[in-house]
Amino acid sequence: MADIRVTYDKTVNAAYVYLTDPQVQPRSARTYPCDPVDIDGMINLDFDEQGHLIGIEVLAASSKLPEYILKSAERLDAVE
Known part of the structure; x- marks a missing residue:
């Protein structure tokens, strides 16, 4: 798995x-x-010039994604 x-x-x-x-x-x-x-x-789908799906932005992420994903994610804010 990638x-x-x-x-x-x-x-x-x-x-x-x-x-x-x-x-x-x-x-x-x-x-x-x-x-x-x-x-x-809100969920936004980002595509490149060739029409390939390159990323998914998830707003209100804590209510949309499993907790284990958020805990293992690279943090962009100051971790408490």
């Missing part, structure tokens, strides 16, 4: 799931938001 990089900022309760090679920093060409009414939050 390692997936996940970052989390508890201050803003946002996580990002990277779906690319960790050595590559692709640029997002398009972002498509999911309907926040249906999911009680």
